[in-house]
Amino acid sequence: xxxxxxxxxxxxxxxxxxxxxxxxxxxxxxxxxxxxxxxxxxxxxxxxxxxxxxxxxxxxxxxxxxxxxxxxxxxxxxxxxxxxxxxxxxxxxxxxxxxxxxxxxxxxxxxxxxxxxxxxxxxxxxxxxxxxxxxxxxxxxxxxxxxxxxxxxxxxxxxxxxxxxxxxxxxxxxxxxxxxxxxxxxxxxxxxxxxxxxxxxxxxxxxxxxxxxxxxxxxxxxxxxxxxxxxxxxxxxxxxxxxxxxxxxxxxxxxxxxxxxxxxxxxxxxxxxxxxxxxxxxxxxxxxxxxxxxxxxxxxxxxxxxxxxxxxxxxxxxxxxxxxxxxxxxxxxxxx
Amino acid sequence: xxxxxxxxxxxxxxxxxxxxxxxxxxxxxxxxxxxxxxxxxxxxxxxxxxxxxxxxxxxxxxxxxxxxxxxxxxxxxxxxxxxxxxxxxxxxxxxxxxxxxxxxxxxxxxxxxxxxxxxxxxxxxxxxxxxxxxxxxxxxxxxxxxxxxxxxxxxxxxxxxxxxxxxxxxxxxxxxxxxxxxxxxxxxxxxxxxxxxxxxxxxxxxxxxxxxxxxxxxxxxxxxxxxxxxxxxxxxxxxxxxxxxxxxxxxxxxxxxxxxxxxxxxxxxxxxxxxxxxxxxxxxxxxxxxxxxxxxxxxxxxxxxxxxxxxxxxxxxx
Numbered sequence: 075x076x077x078x079x080x081x082x083x084x085x086x087x088x089x090x091x092x093x094x095x096x097x098x099x100x101x102x103x104x105x106x107x108x109x110x111x112x113x114x115x116x117x118x119x120x121x122x123x124x125x126x127x128x129x130x131x132x133x134x135x136x137x138x139x140x141x142x143x144x145x146x147x148x149x150x151x152x153x154x155x156x157x158x159x160x161x162x163x164x165x166x167x168x169x170x171x172x173x174x175x176x177x178x179x180x181x182x183x184x185x186x187x188x189x190x191x192x193x194x195x196x197x198x199x200x201x202x203x204x205x206x207x208x209x210x211x212x213x214x215x216x217x218x219x220x221x222x223x224x225x226x227x228x229x230x231x232x233x234x235x236x237x238x239x240x241x242x243x244x245x246x247x248x249x250x251x252x253x254x255x256x257x258x259x260x261x262x263x264x265x266x267x268x269x270x271x272x273x274x275x276x277x278x279x280x281x282x283x284x285x286x287x288x289x290x291x292x293x294x295x296x297x298x299x300x301x302x303x304x305x306x307x308x309x310x311x312x313x314x315x316x317x318x319x320x321x322x323x324x325x326x327x328x329x330x331x332x333x334x335x336x337x338x339x340x341x342x343x344x345x346x347x348x349x350x351x352x353x354x355x356x357x358x359x360x361x362x363x364x365x366x367x368x369x370x371x372x373x374x375x376x377x378x379x380x381x382x383x384x385x386x387x388x389x390x391x392x393x394x395x396x397x398x399x400x401x402x403x404x405x406x407x408x409x410x
Numbered sequence: 411x412x413x414x415x416x417x418x419x420x421x422x423x424x425x426x427x428x429x430x431x432x433x434x435x436x437x438x439x440x441x442x443x444x445x446x447x448x449x450x451x452x453x454x455x456x457x458x459x460x461x462x463x464x465x466x467x468x469x470x471x472x473x474x475x476x477x478x479x480x481x482x483x484x485x486x487x488x489x490x491x492x493x494x495x496x497x498x499x500x501x502x503x504x505x506x507x508x509x510x511x512x513x514x515x516x517x518x519x520x521x522x523x524x525x526x527x528x529x530x531x532x533x534x535x536x537x538x539x540x541x542x543x544x545x546x547x548x549x550x551x552x553x554x555x556x557x558x559x560x561x562x563x564x565x566x567x568x569x570x571x572x573x574x575x576x577x578x579x580x581x582x583x584x585x586x587x588x589x590x591x592x593x594x595x596x597x598x599x600x601x602x603x604x605x606x607x608x609x610x611x612x613x614x615x616x617x618x619x620x621x622x623x624x625x626x627x628x629x630x631x632x633x634x635x636x637x638x639x640x641x642x643x644x645x646x647x648x649x650x651x652x653x654x655x656x657x658x659x660x661x662x663x664x665x666x667x668x669x670x671x672x673x674x675x676x677x678x679x680x681x682x683x684x685x686x687x688x689x690x691x692x693x694x695x696x697x698x699x700x701x702x703x704x705x706x707x708x709x710x711x712x713x714x715x716x717x718x719x720x721x722x723x724x725x726x727x728x
Contacts, residue, residue: 247421248428251706253663256682256698260433263686263694264440340554347556348671348683360556367560367672371568378564382557390552 135402142398145391152388156206165200168355183376190376192362193369198376201362202384208351208358210388212273213339219277220338221331224284229315229323231285232292243289246282254279255344262350269352276341284330291323325403332396336389343385359385411724414717422710429702433695434478437489438471440691448492488699489692493685498696502678506700509677511584513666516597517655520604525651527605528612529644532620543609551606555665559599559672566595576674596673600665604658608651615650619643649720656712659705 136142166172177187177195184190189198231242249257261275295301301318320327345351346360359381366377437444445453445461453461462468466477481487488498527547531540550558567575577592578585585592619625620643628638667679674680678697685693717723 244424244428248425248432251425251660251709252429252432252698252702253660253667253705255664255667255679256701259667259682259686260436260691260694260698263689263691264436343554344556344668347668348686350683350686363557363560367563371564373568375564378560382560385554385557386552389554393552 132402136398139398141394145394148387148391156203156210159203163200165197167196167200167204170194170355189380192377193365202380205357205359205362208269208356209339209342212269212342213335216273216276216338217331217334220280220334221284221327224281225288225327228285228288229292229319232289233296233315246285250282276338280334280338287326287330288323291326292319295319295322329396329400329403332392332399336392340389411717414723415714418710418713422706425706426703429699430479433699434475437695488696491690491693493688493690498692501693502696502700505676505678505681509666512677513662516600517662520601520608524605524608525612527609528616531613532616547606547609550602555599555603555668556672558602559669562595562599596669596675600669604662611654612651616643616647619647652712652716652719656709659708663701663705
């Protein structure tokens with residue numbers, strides 16, 4: 075903590091050993107702390123004598139983490155459930171008129187509706203698949219956009235340093251100090267939400283963490299011998315960033331992209347819960363939950379528990395996978 | 411320490427100016443322009459021109475920004491809400507204290523609970539209690555706040571009827587102290603995630619402190635276990651919590667927005683979401699700006715407390 079007064083905004087950043095787990099927002103704190111515990115599964119020294127490829131070794135470390143393997147299974151199952159499910163179990167999810175005619179509203183599970191129906195008469199099992207498509211697509215794509223943009227932003231900031239770095243990082247500071255849901259709602263109000271816009275808007279509030287992380291990586295990478303060698307040989311800045319810095323930071327990038335998927339799914343669910351999610355007649359898990367709350371007062375439990383479980387399962391699964399990937403990445407870092 | 415505080419205040423000012431610039435730009439980037447957002451899509455070119463003239467939207471952009479900043483700081487003018495037919499500042503002013511008390515009470519309560527939990531985990535580290543508390547905190551950490559709130563309402567308000575579904579809506583911000591039963595569910599919802607993360611952090615920061623040289627020295631001098639825990643380790647472990655608090659504030663305020671909507675509590679968050687439904691862009695931008703300034707001030711206070719609490723900074727050590 076000797077460099078507390080070096081002008082960084084948050085003293086705690088200097089307190090954490092690894093760049094990978096900077097405690098940035100509430101969401102990042104546990105991940106940072108967990109580094110301590112996650113050091114435990116490092117394989118006993120001397121075992122890995124043959125350099126059987128970094129990837130294979132990382133795969134082994136990952137596979138040792140049973141929770142992560144199970145989580146990967148959960149994610150795979152959910153993707154199949156949402157995208158293949160509707161073909162195996164076709165239900166009407168868009169035609170409100172027909173739903174009202176064909177089935178009973180708020181019917182309890184059973185009788186052709188394994189998870190009951192909602193207030194419009196839609197089959198809830200089918201609706202979980204239908205809403206899950208939006209949640210997963212928006213979550214995955216906005217995490218992708220946020221990671222790509224944040225990576226470039228952070229790499230440029232860290233590589234150029236000086237006033238460019240200060241300016242770019244102040245932009246990140248400003249956006250990070252706005253409570254994220256307020257910013258998100260402001261954007262949704264101004265740019266009315268369609269699914270594409272939701273992806274961009276969620277990405278807009280999510281690229282900040284990867285930007286800071288990649289900047290940190292870049293700052294440490296750009297002083298390495300091989301980067302200095304390229305510079306001496308007259309390599310262009312673009313070449314250094316694209317061929318040397320980003321490939322070396324790719325582990326960090328992938329790990330945080332994974333965490334970001336969980337966060338994006340949660341953000342969309344929160345928006346949906348507030349009634350600002352995917353517009354009708356489409357739906358997402360957050361919107362379904364919010365509709366269910368109104369019904370839960372009447373004891374229609376099937377309208378909240380299954381969808382709540384889906385959200386929690388997917389979010390936890392992505393977090394565990396991210397955790398395990400970071401563990402295996404650390405093993406590689408130790409060998410570097 | 412003075413240097414640190416001045417630098418930290420400078421950063422806060424820059425952030426606030428940045429947020430003002432952002433809300434200004436967002437208002438200018440409304441698709442179709444601000445006039446169309448107010449007057450509707452059928453507005454004629456003439457009425458739009460008149461609106462622009464009246465609101466200074468025909469001026470050069472830097473002039474407009476200057477007027478905007480001047481309006482905020484000199485006249486406390488955050489724009490005009492055509493849906494409420496009054497100034498945005500007037501709409502917000504009654505709502506802000508409600509959110510602030512909700513957040514403050516929850517944060518204080520979270521600290522009061524999380525710190526002893528973290529200490530207990532260190533005292534009983536790697537024993538069943540420690541594992542159980544770790545499991546519980548991971549569980550609550552993974553639960554999204556809107557789901558926690560929903561389940562609490564369903565179980566404790568709908569089914570068991572122990573608590574009301576929502577706090578009285580017309581009451582003042584102080585009702586939280588005069589009618590605490592009505593606020594149990596909202597405060598608990600807002601607390602659980604913070605308790606989970608604070609106690610995890612407390613545990614690891616206390617563990618770090620226990621490994622420090624001064625603890626070994628104290629032990630060598632024959633200090634009792636309690637004296638080491640509470641006299642040496644705890645005081646040092648508490649300092650980083652202040653930093654964490656400052657960093658967590660934006661997320662906690664975000665949580666307050668959810669809680670206000672789940673429990674229908676008329677603070678800034680509920681106002682923002684209602685304004686979003688009404689397409690009331692000035693109010694949404696106004697609440698965002700004001701709540702961000704409040705959050706920045708809160709984080710600043712936490713960091714100043716940090717500087718006061720940590721002798722390494724207080725005494726000006728580099």
